[in-house]
Amino acid sequence: MKRLILLALVGSVALAACGGSSNNASSTTSTTAGTTTTTSVTVTTGNPTAAVTLNEAGSSLLYPFLQELVTPLHTQYSNITLAPSPGGSGKGISDAISGVVQMGGSDAYLSPGQLSANPGLMNIPIAVSAQAVNYNLSGVSNLKLSGDVIAQIYEGKITKWNAQPIAALNQNVTLPDTTIVPVRRVDSSGDTFIFTSFLSATNTTWQSGPAFGTTVTWPAAPGELTANGNPGMVQTCKATPGCIAYVGVSAEASAQTAGLGEAMLENKAGQFVQPSSDTITAAAAAGSGNVPANLAQSLIYEDGAQSYPIVNFEYMVLKSSQSSSDTALAMRTFLAWAVDPAGGSSSTYLAKEDFVALPATVLPKVKAAIAQITG
Amino acid sequence: MTDTAERALGQATPLVSSPRARRRSELTRRDVVVSTVLTGAATLPTIALAFLAYEMLRSAWPAIVFNGTSFFTTKTFTLGNLYATSVETHHGYQAAAGAHYGVLPFVFGTVVSSFIALVVAVPVSVAGALLLADKVPARLQGTLGIFLEVLAGIPSVVFGLWGVYTFGPLLSRTVFKWMAALHIPWLSGPTGAGQGLLTSSLVLAVMIVPIIASTSRELFRSVPVLSKEGAVAMGMTPYEAVRVVTIPFVRTGIIAASILGLGRALGETIAVLIISGNALNLYPHSIFDPFSTMAASIAAILDGALTDSTHMAVHALGEVGLLLLVITLIANLGGRWLTRRFSTTGLPVGRGV
């Protein structure tokens, strides 16, 4: 009897979903594993009847994580193939908008303009990631920096590593008289987005000047270099003594191997922290209290003594209305599986990229968004 | 009539056919069908050209109206704040808050890098081609000519790869260091890892050498042997014979070939994108600094421009592309006009032929 009721409810939800209307929250226990919330959304998932390839393009920070998920996803759902590719968050967003890929990967949430110009466009977070600030100074480890100082470096106002503002933060360290070479991303980048969000939050001149975005007008800092993608940032910084670069955590392992130092950044509480699963989780928890329904939420410079200041949601940007019900089903299935700790959000996959799982408070809203994908 | 007209418009080799008689009464129906199909095909290049020009103009138009003359006077190119909630409006078109689209930095980069490339490539190509044509024995002609053909066929992305990993570092360790030590203004400064204006210009030079050298070689070969030998018979050294006989004979053709090389350099996208360092809004303070060209910046910024919800960024890039199109067109047409007026022999073989 119970099974019949459940089947009937699932069936009606599925019908309602394909009818194109959105919210169908019902107070039943969720069909996805693991959640314990009482009011939750039923998301229809499952293996599609025909083979579906989900094309993804975008964030180079998210890309390694998606690459990891391809095989386990296919093993679990034999008719779903995930085909990720890098290219930068800007490309991810624009490709998703123009429809050349089904999902765009982005470290940046959609802008108000993009949301209003494209009804039905959604950003759905699947993980929490962070960004480190690396530098190439031999013999100097655990350098302390603040967002204000970094902004001045990228504005060209601080040009030497032993300049007063930096020395003031690092009293017990002898800093060399090397010229600072700032490196920035040239592709339209979510890493640029979160980095400039951090600079905007900590430096008023930056806020009123370049502000933040996947592409910004960088001030003319002398000697500034450009690079493509996170790996390109690591490579350029490795080849340039005195460089400073912003690198997503999924590329941190290669940054360490390359001999680059990882800066300790000053957070809102005045503590100097490096990105680790503890500091990232703390920031995510602090920032997830009041996430809007459209899930466009910044996690930059959050409160908390342990919070790391450059933390972000990793988003899949997609359209709620898909071309076929199989594609919609595949998409919902992939996303639901990706945020499931028993699926994509298991610590094995996340830890490899230094990501952390979505905070539990956000999950219901994420599921509600996933349920809106119809075809 | 036909022969001279055709030669004037430039053919790679002298033509053999003579005027074809047109006796319409002798055209069969099959002839008409075939000739109609062929006519259709022949109009396609023209249609493609019109299509490109029209689309560029159409895409650039909102930006042309929005920018007005500031496109040519503003020193910065910025997409503005794409995450702001307000927009700017000029002349009825919207753009992101704080957006300014000025093309000057790109024009500067394009013109300077192409100019340096030309200044380096033309003497090297002409001198090398002269050697190949006049001094190298016939049996070696083919083998030595291979270098030119290989260079002509190398993809630009491979030039970029080579510039970043091999040529750039080599230059910065050697030539640039020596140049910087001389402390000539604008020719010295931090040499970096070898990416910047001078390296890009030199790689561009290497890329356009095949065009200029192949044509020059053909031109040198077409100089009447009697004139050259007559000069030597009169007691001139080979060098003097070249100076007095060969160069005046081929001068215009070489200029035309150089202009075609210039056209290639102006439009080169990928190699410059890789080696230039993509300095948005920065005028290079020294010849080693990063810079940006019109073609490379379109390729670099287009992905970001597509995230602008007002779409003005895409239109602005279209305007940059339209300007590039116009400049390249002028360069190419200038070359062809020069050929028509002065040339007596062959012409630019273009890439790889």
Add this chain to the structure above:
Amino acid sequence: MSRRRLTDLTFWVVCALAFVFIAAPSVSILASVIHQAVPSLGWSLFSQRTNANGIENAILGTLVLLVGVLVVAGTIGVAAGIYLAEFATGRSERLLRFFSDVLSGMPSIVVGYVGYVTFVVAFHWGFSLLAGVIALTILVLPYVVKTTEVAFRQVPTTIREAAAGLGIERSSTVLRILMPPAAPGVLSGLIVALAISTGELAPLLFTAGFTDQNPSLAPLHRQVPYLTNVTFTDLSLPGARAHATAAAAAAVSLVIVVLLITAGRALSRRSRRMTQGMML
């Protein structure tokens, strides 16, 4: 040695140096590409796709694009060249040829931009094989047209007159009698078109996209992988293996271009010999 002789010697030494400056980069490029590609050599390079450090999909994609260019640009270009050589007269002939020459100077990024804005977005084709082939066609068409035209014009008029004297209609003359001697020249033009297409990147970046999967023959909605893209994107993905794969992709595209150039040279030599033989 007299001053004049000294000047002469210096001049030719300078010319030799110039030639070295031409030869050295071409050797350096080939050597550095091969050197950087060596670590990746092995069967897995050709059996794996780009998601596993192989280039199987990129090679197949490039070949598919080349076939597309051959079919589209080949037929249109040869037809147009024949028209200009055999059927056109007067002002229209000059104009058509002029516009074709103007098209040959088009910057490849402009073709890429227009291709993206129209085919990919406005026509809703997405990154696709057809968009990529059309973009490449626009770029190489002028070369095919010109070489075809020259190849036909090089066939001696005696043959045309003989055919006319026998009462053979124009179209048959052109297609059956003039084509064989012109064929090597025409083919060499097609080969140039293929060589250019192998090396292009800017237009394909915005029309063909890229994918880790093997290319499908579907003309629309499916992105196409190709070799130059592998070289380009792997430039920004460090790690010795990825870099070696990028160099390997560059090496393979160079090999294809060199093979094409060699074939082209052999064909144009044969073409010259044939028409010379015909001038009895």
